[in-house]
Amino acid sequence: MTTLVSQRAREIKPFLVMEVLEAAQCLERNGVDVVHMEVGEPGFETPxxxxxxxxxxxxxxxxxxxxxxxxxxxxxxxxxxxxxxxxxxxxxxxxxxxxxxxxxxxxxxxxxxxxxxxxxxxxxxxxxxxxxxxxxxxxxxxxxxxxxxxxxxxxxxxxxxxxxxxxxxxxxxxxxxxxxxxxxxxxxxxxxxxxxxxxxxxxxxxxxxxxxxxxxxxxxxxxxxxxxxxxxxxxxxxxxxxxxxxxxxxxxxxxxxxxxxxxxxxxxxxxxxxxxxxCDSYVQEMIDEYGRRRDLVIAGLERIGIAVASEPRGAFYVFADVRRHCERVKCSSYQLAFDILNQAHVAVTPGSDFGPGGEGYLRLSYAAEYERLEEGLQRLGKYFG
Ligand SMILES: Cc1ncc(COP(=O)(O)O)c(C=O)c1O
CATH class of the missing domain: 3.40.640.10 (Type I PLP-dependent aspartate aminotransferase-like (Major domain))
Structure with a gap:
């Protein structure tokens, strides 16, 4: 089959986080409440x-x-x-x-x-x-x-x-x-x-x-x-x-x-x-709030029994180690992310989006509002429990 699209454009890989986001939006259109912990989008207005x-x-x-x-x-x-x-x-x-x-x-x-x-x-x-x-x-x-x-x-x-x-x-x-x-x-x-x-x-x-x-x-x-x-x-x-x-x-x-x-x-x-x-004080307020959200997510994952791979000290991401879970239920991080989305209605990014070395991990973003993160952690607790 011929195509107008060049080989290098054909070979470009999709950005999986966007695929999760788009699947989450599809659920939302059908009235499902989804907690977004997939995208790296600051949960604040520009100062x-x-x-x-x-x-x-x-x-x-x-x-x-x-x-x-x-x-x-x-x-x-x-x-x-x-x-x-x-x-x-x-x-x-x-x-x-x-x-x-x-x-x-x-x-x-x-x-x-x-x-x-x-x-x-x-x-x-x-x-x-x-x-x-x-x-x-x-x-x-x-x-x-x-x-x-x-x-x-x-x-x-x-x-x-x-x-x-x-x-x-x-x-x-x-x-x-x-x-x-x-x-x-x-x-x-x-x-x-x-x-x-x-x-x-x-x-x-x-x-x-x-x-x-x-x-x-x-x-x-x-x-x-x-x-x-x-x-x-x-x-x-x-x-x-x-x-x-x-x-x-x-x-x-x-x-x-x-x-x-x-x-x-x-x-x-x-x-x-x-x-x-x-703008320093506006930025500091956001940093303080991200710090609070970070502590919430790390503690929440610990309670669920999911290890955080390496202490996150910046940005707004946690790389969660779910290798044991993936081995036990014989699934990839991609399948796990979509199962979590469909069963628990929490959007997370499969570690494989970040290369083969990310397989067996999930990336959780804590850029969303504190209360939404609390809700997301509760749902993840039920899912993994
Ligand atoms: C590591 C990294 N670099 C660059 C970017 C893109 O940033 P920008 O919005 O300035 O294009 C992102 C966005 O998520 C990122 O995570």
């Missing part, structure tokens, strides 16, 4: 000063294309934020503002990869990484990780994966799906390898205890991708950025000019407010 800044900017006519690298005032604000948070010096000309962390990753991999270039990633990892790398012409080389290292690849494992085709290693701390944080000493050891590091720092700021460290504290031979979706509850605004060395920035800028032109004008102006100290 009021940010929304107001967007309204003001729009009314002031900030509705045009901007510089392809982004509004300069925002790039300066991003550099200032990095100085405030990490004491690192970022040149605003080494920042490109794009429509989310996801496009930032696609663009950086397109800038780095020749056909067949290898990017080292963890298994399990954020489900979209392999697709982004493959679409950019690269090859994702996975390093199997364990709960002992918080499912982060250690320096020795990364060293063993390096070949003449290796272009970069991709790290993500605090991580999706586990919420684990790479220790500063390990980041320093990683930087010593001399490999180019792409660091997905989208969950920075969302930590419950000590802060996460940016790769830029350890090496300039790196690119940071980050955005406003999670920390500022701005998923729908589609705004992110890349910090990279000048040659990578120039390549990304040219792609941005051709493919996307620029990010949204008034969203960029509002993001300056997001990064300002004016």
């Amino acid at each position: 009021a000063p940010i929304r107001q800044a967007a309204i003001t900017a729009m009314q002031a006519g900030e509705t045009h294309y901007t510089h392809s690298r982004g509004v300069r005032r925002l790039r300066i604000a991003i550099a200032e934020w990095h100085r405030r948070k990490y004491r690192t010096e970022i040149d605003p000309d080494c920042v490109v503002v794009v429509s989310g962390t996801s496009p930032a990753m696609l663009l950086v991999f397109m800038a780095l990869c020749e056909t067949g270039s290898e990017i080292i990633i963890a298994d399990p990892c954020y489900a979209c990484y392999p697709q982004l790398i493959t679409f950019a012409g690269g090859v994702p080389v996975t390093v199997r990780t364990t709960a002992q290292t918080g499912f982060h690849p250690d320096r020795e494992a990364i060293s063993r994966a390096i070949t003449s085709r290796t272009r970069a290693v991709l790290i993500n701390s605090p991580s999706n799906p586990c919420g684990t944080v790479i220790d500063p000493a390990e980041l320093a050891r990683l930087a010593e390898l001399g490999l180019f590091v792409v660091s997905d720092e989208i969950y920075h700021g969302l930590v419950y205890g000590e802060r996460a460290h940016s790769i830029r504290e350890y090496t300039d031979h790196s690119a940071v991708v980050n955005g406003f979706s999670k920390l500022y509850a701005m998923t729908g605004w589609r705004l992110g950025y890349l910090i990279a060395p000048p040659d990578v920035v120039r390549a990304v800028q040219k792609m941005q000019q051709n493919f996307f032109i620029s990010a949204c004008h008034f969203a960029q102006t509002a993001a300056i407010t997001a990064l300002s100290e004016e």
Whole structure:
């Protein structure tokens, strides 16, 4: 059978979390009450000063294309934020503002990869990484990780994966799906390898205890991708950025000019407010509440007898170890997630979405409201009981 669709578009894998969400929405349309613990969607509105800044900017006519690298005032604000948070010096000309962390990753991999270039990633990892790398012409080389290292690849494992085709290693701390944080000493050891590091720092700021460290504290031979979706509850605004060395920035800028032109004008102006100290208290309130939800979910799972694979210290995810249950009832994490959805009406993400290393786990998001999480835990208790 012929198709108009290219091979690489045909081969792109579905994002399982979205499939669970869509199945949950189908149940909801039939009147079923579903508790959502699958998606990584902050359960908060964007803080009021940010929304107001967007309204003001729009009314002031900030509705045009901007510089392809982004509004300069925002790039300066991003550099200032990095100085405030990490004491690192970022040149605003080494920042490109794009429509989310996801496009930032696609663009950086397109800038780095020749056909067949290898990017080292963890298994399990954020489900979209392999697709982004493959679409950019690269090859994702996975390093199997364990709960002992918080499912982060250690320096020795990364060293063993390096070949003449290796272009970069991709790290993500605090991580999706586990919420684990790479220790500063390990980041320093990683930087010593001399490999180019792409660091997905989208969950920075969302930590419950000590802060996460940016790769830029350890090496300039790196690119940071980050955005406003999670920390500022701005998923729908589609705004992110890349910090990279000048040659990578120039390549990304040219792609941005051709493919996307620029990010949204008034969203960029509002993001300056997001990064300002004016928003610190709003962000802190959300972090405190996520911390409460985290404790609730960890304690609730413990009561049910489900182990949390590795202590989550950031983001809003718990990676629950259900290997024994899956073995006992002879099912995959995918089958288990759908059975939980259909029987208990709780939506959770199968660990296999995050790679073969995630099989036997479920990812639970605690971004939803506290009361809904209580309800979800109660239903899970009955299901597993
Ligand atoms: C690890 C990770 N990186 C990137 C993204 C995408 O972020 P954005 O909304 O900025 O595209 C997500 C979204 O869930 C994520 O979990």
